[in-house]
Amino acid sequence: RSPQLDIWPLPQDFTSSMEQYPLNPHTFHFGYGKQSVAQRGCSVLDSAFKRYFSLLGGVKFMISHLVGVGEKNLQCPLKQINVSTKVKAVLNAETVWGAVRGEHVRLLLGYFVNKTEIVDFPRFQFRGILLDTSRHFLPVQTILKTLDAMAYNKFNVFHWHIVDDPSFPYQSCTFPNLSSKGAFHPMTHIYTQSDVRRVISYARLRGIRVLPEFDSPGHTSSWGKGTSNLLTPCYRSGIPSGTFGPVNPALPSTYQFMARLFQEVSSVFPDSFIHLGGDEVDFSCWRSNPDIRTFMQKMGFGVDFAKLQAFYMESIVNITSALKKTSIVWQDVFDYHKRVSKYMVEVWRAGCYLCEVRKVAKAGLRVILASPWYLDQPGPTHDWARYYTVWPLAFKGTDKQKKLVIGGEVCMWGEYVDATNLTPRLWPRASAAAERLWSDERRTSNVDQAFPRLQDFRCKLVRRGIQAEPLYIGHCKHEFQ
Numbered sequence: 125r126s127p128q129l130d131i132w133p134l135p136q137d138f139t140s141s142m143e144q145y146p147l148n149p150h151t152f153h154f155g156y157g158k159q160s161v162a163q164r165g166c167s168v169l170d171s172a173f174k175r176y177f178s179l180l181g182g183v184k185f186m187i188s189h190l191v192g193v194g195e196k197n198l199q200c201p202l203k204q205i206n207v208s209t210k211v212k213a214v215l216n217a218e219t220v221w222g223a224v225r226g227e228h229v230r231l232l233l234g235y236f237v238n239k240t241e242i243v244d245f246p247r248f249q250f251r252g253i254l255l256d257t258s259r260h261f262l263p264v265q266t267i268l269k270t271l272d273a274m275a276y277n278k279f280n281v282f283h284w285h286i287v288d289d290p291s292f293p294y295q296s297c298t299f300p301n302l303s304s305k306g307a308f309h310p311m312t313h314i315y316t317q318s319d320v321r322r323v324i325s326y327a328r329l330r331g332i333r334v335l336p337e338f339d340s341p342g343h344t345s346s347w348g349k350g351t352s353n354l355l356t357p358c359y360r361s362g363i364p365s366g367t368f369g370p371v372n373p374a375l376p377s378t379y380q381f382m383a384r385l386f387q388e389v390s391s392v393f394p395d396s397f398i399h400l401g402g403d404e405v406d407f408s409c410w411r412s413n414p415d416i417r418t419f420m421q422k423m424g425f426g427v428d429f430a431k432l433q434a435f436y437m438e439s440i441v442n443i444t445s446a447l448k449k450t451s452i453v454w455q456d457v458f459d460y461h462k463r464v465s466k467y468m469v470e471v472w473r474a475g476c477y478l479c480e481v482r483k484v485a486k487a488g489l490r491v492i493l494a495s496p497w498y499l500d501q502p503g504p505t506h507d508w509a510r511y512y513t514v515w516p517l518a519f520k521g522t523d524k525q526k527k528l529v530i531g532g533e534v535c536m537w538g539e540y541v542d543a544t545n546l547t548p549r550l551w552p553r554a555s556a557a558a559e560r561l562w563s564d565e566r567r568t569s570n571v572d573q574a575f576p577r578l579q580d581f582r583c584k585l586v587r588r589g590i591q592a593e594p595l596y597i598g599h600c601k602h603e604f605q
């Protein structure tokens with residue numbers, strides 16, 4: 125069976141000869157070679173060996189030596205890892221993370237190994253999956269299962285859109301009322317600190333970063349349940365209507381609250397990136413409130429609410445920058461005020477999204493593309509090709525501007541998704557984006573050539589316990605083995 129068929133995303137370079145080596149299931153096992161710098165105790169590779177061992181169905185996989193050239197005192201050398209095996213599949217990884225990625229490839233080669241030389245690395249550094257745990261609560265197990273599937277697809281960022289309008293499941297130590305009043309259920313539909321730590325460590329062992337998003341000033345209804353004076357009271361004909369809008373940007377107490385919340389979030393989530401949201405802010409409530417209007421005058425914003433939104437976001441970005449975090453915001457923030465500021469922009473709106481990418485890159489800001497990969501939107505059943513025929517750099521720009529496109533993200537929003545349908549709705553369609561974000565575009569632009577490979581890979585996902593939906597008519601070989 126041509127091994128090329130097995131591997132998804134396609135490696136950057138792959139040459140296999142007809143020379144075959146039998147793979148003896150009884151001698152195969154994972155281990156650290158004598159002269160290897162990385163030794164038992166390197167948590168990332170130790171756990172990867174365990175995972176791959178069971179994925180191989182117990183077939184042992186000998187690593188005759190793991191030669192890490194990294195600093196002697198590191199248990200996981202951070203560079204130059206050469207993984208070679210008795211079956212002549214040599215894997216040179218720049219980092220531990222590369223070794224984790226690389227071992228997948230060999231697992232896909234099956235029981236007879238053609239002498240193979242694989243050179244591989246990701247085209248884009250940011251390859252994300254967004255899950256929304258506010259519109260529907262997702263049990264930790266469901267999140268971990270998604271992390272497994274992400275690792276099989278070489279996604280490396282879990283964008284955790286953890287809270288939003290309907291519910292606040294994140295259990296804050298600083299502000300426990302946020303979840304006790306704002307979660308769908310204060311005991312069952314929350315993520316405790318240990319749940320969060322579990323997700324972060326599970327992700328790390330698979331080379332996946334956890335990017336938390338606390339979206340504001342919009343999408344914050346649930347925040348108001350447990351925090352008085354945080355949201356803007358909306359007015360109707362001059363008196364409070366009893367409803368609330370976005371976070372109130374006119375009160376100093378708002379920024380004191382946000383500073384304390386992001387102080388906690390920055391320590392709970394170790395990643396250097398943090399997502400601040402900023403999308404879909406409805407100005408009507410701000411416009412109806414006399415105190416907001418007075419504040420606008422005082423600040424010299426006139427009646428331009430985009431300036432108020434910009435002022436608010438700038439303040440929050442300053443809070444997180446002071447916490448040494450790099451902020452990511454939705455494109456609305458950039459669209460409101462094209463000022464070059466210290467944040468990255470996630471492009472999500474439909475339409476000419478490459479026009480937006482070009483604007484952001486021209487402004488010198490890093491950009492993440494999500495628009496073509498909104499998989500929560502109901503689409504035609506055969507739409508995997510829609511997510512494959514995406515060309516993130518097909519805009520007029522200099523090389524320097526194109527380098528600012530650091531990657532893309534598949535968004536699985538939760539309005540119509542919970543633990544019952546997340547996996548088949550996400551996979552294998554997201555695998556189409558995985559290959560677009562990992563592989564060489566020139567070698568992966570033909571849908572007809574990709575189709576059999578993706579069908580095969582989808583069967584592999586199912587074999588590994590990922591309930592990935594079928595792409596079209598057909599079957600998986602393992603159904604009758």
Ligand SMILES: CC(=O)N[C@H]1NC[C@H](CO)[C@H](O)[C@@H]1O
Pocket residue numbers: 403404454472498500501537539
């Ligand atoms: C940045 C963004 O996408 N904001 C909203 N847009 C529509 C989505 C559903 O497709 C979600 O409701 C999401 O909260």
